[in-house]
Amino acid sequence: MTCSSPISWDDLAAYWAGDLAPEAVDRVEEHLIGCGTCSAESARAFAVVDALRVHIPPVVSRAALANLRARGMRIVENAFKPDERQEALFAPETDLLIHRLAGFDLLQVTRVQVTLRAESTGDVLFEDPDAPFDPREGVLIACQRHYSVMPHDTVFEIRAIEKSGAERTARYLIPHVFQG
Amino acid sequence: MFEGEVDGMLVRRIARSDRAPEAEAELCRRFAPRVRLYGLRHLRAEDRAADLVQLVLLAVLEAARAGRIEKPDQVDRFVLGACRNAALRERQHQSRTQPTELADLDVGSYLPELEQIPVRALNRCMSKLDRRARAVVLLSFQDESSTDEIARTLEITAGNVRVIRHRALAQLRGCLDGGEGAPA
Numbered sequence: 237m238t239c240s241s242p243i244s245w246d247d248l249a250a251y252w253a254g255d256l257a258p259e260a261v262d263r264v265e266e267h268l269i270g271c272g273t274c275s276a277e278s279a280r281a282f283a284v285v286d287a288l289r290v291h292i293p294p295v296v297s298r299a300a301l302a303n304l305r306a307r308g309m310r311i312v313e314n315a316f317k318p319d320e321r322q323e324a325l326f327a328p329e330t331d332l333l334i335h336r337l338a339g340f341d342l343l344q345v346t347r348v349q350v351t352l353r354a355e356s357t358g359d360v361l362f363e364d365p366d367a368p369f370d371p372r373e374g375v376l377i378a379c380q381r382h383y384s385v386m387p388h389d390t391v392f393e394i395r396a397i398e399k400s401g402a403e404r405t406a407r408y409l410i411p412h413v414f415q416g
Numbered sequence: 417m418f419e420g421e422v423d424g425m426l427v428r429r430i431a432r433s434d435r436a437p438e439a440e441a442e443l444c445r446r447f448a449p450r451v452r453l454y455g456l457r458h459l460r461a462e463d464r465a466a467d468l469v470q471l472v473l474l475a476v477l478e479a480a481r482a483g484r485i486e487k488p489d490q491v492d493r494f495v496l497g498a499c500r501n502a503a504l505r506e507r508q509h510q511s512r513t514q515p516t517e518l519a520d521l522d523v524g525s526y527l528p529e530l531e532q533i534p535v536r537a538l539n540r541c542m543s544k545l546d547r548r549a550r551a552v553v554l555l556s557f558q559d560e561s562s563t564d565e566i567a568r569t570l571e572i573t574a575g576n577v578r579v580i581r582h583r584a585l586a587q588l589r590g591c592l593d594g595g596e597g598a599p600a
Contacts, residue, residue: 245582280589
């Protein structure tokens with residue numbers, strides 16, 4: 237099954253973003269309804285879009301957090317210090333747990349890398365080479381209930397890269413308990 | 417069974433009762449996923465999209481049985497028209513369609529499972545986007561900001577937003593498919 241004049245990926249992205257003019261929407265839909273190939277490709281684009289609609293990144297900015305609060309999410313925020321083991325409790329009435337990784341000077345920092353590992357195995361669970369951060373309050377980790385399927389003995393490693401190129405690291409030992 | 421037959425041939429079979437049950441099933445199998453996508457785009461809920469599939473397929477089958485599809489080779493246009501009318505009615509009523517006496521069509525059997533993207537895979541692939549691309553896709557699809565709003569927020573042009581968005585979406589798709597790059 238092939239298509240001789242497939243809908244371009246940029247048109248599909250714009251279609252799902254609601255960014256096509258009405259006549260372009262009509263043109264795209266006239267093609268999609270008659271074309272199994274392009275319809276299947278559109279379904280693949282939709283799957284990504286649909287996942288993004290509910291996606292909360294593991295590292296969030298303060299502005300993103302404010303948006304989530306405004307949407308009515310029940311958010312509990314805790315502060316953590318480097319090298320101290322401190323448990324994070326995900327209670328049933330909580331939608332989102334925020335770990336504020338603080339106590340680490342980020343004032344002269346241009347980029348922050350965040351790595352999440354399982355303490356027992358060292359397996360990398362997540363990496364963000366260019367994570368959002370606030371120079372004054374640190375890095376905000378958004379812990380979500382569906383993360384309960386991941387190992388609970390987690391270590392967050394922060395690598396701070398300064399303007400001079402110098403690098404510093406901090407480790408936060410945060411075992412998780414998911415209730416409910 | 418009707419692999420090589422174009423849609424119009426199926427419609428003609430249904431109209432003249434020539435292996436009509438199989439032809440109807442094949443027509444439903446072809447169009448159900450496409451109608452659902454239309455519903456997901458315009459009604460934005462899986463259950464309402466499934467209702468739309470049922471309404472539209474029933475309308476198409478009834479018309480085909482009665483020989484009311486004047487141009488069988490353009491049955492896709494008939495389907496799209498039925499989608500538009502049914503979605504408009506759905507939006508106007510803002511409620512789910514009530515089952516009808518014809519609601520004996522098992523639409524579920526014609527609909528493949530929607531792809532569910534694992535959270536961990538999405539996190540991994542999102543982390544490969546640069547910070548601006550991540551912001552564009554989240555503002556586009558989560559906050560549902562317009563292109564102009566995103567352009568203002570990120571202090572870039574609307575054209576840049578569009579380019580970043582489709583490249584980021586393609587990169588995510590490529591990454592989720594197991595590669596790092598974007599599809600061509």
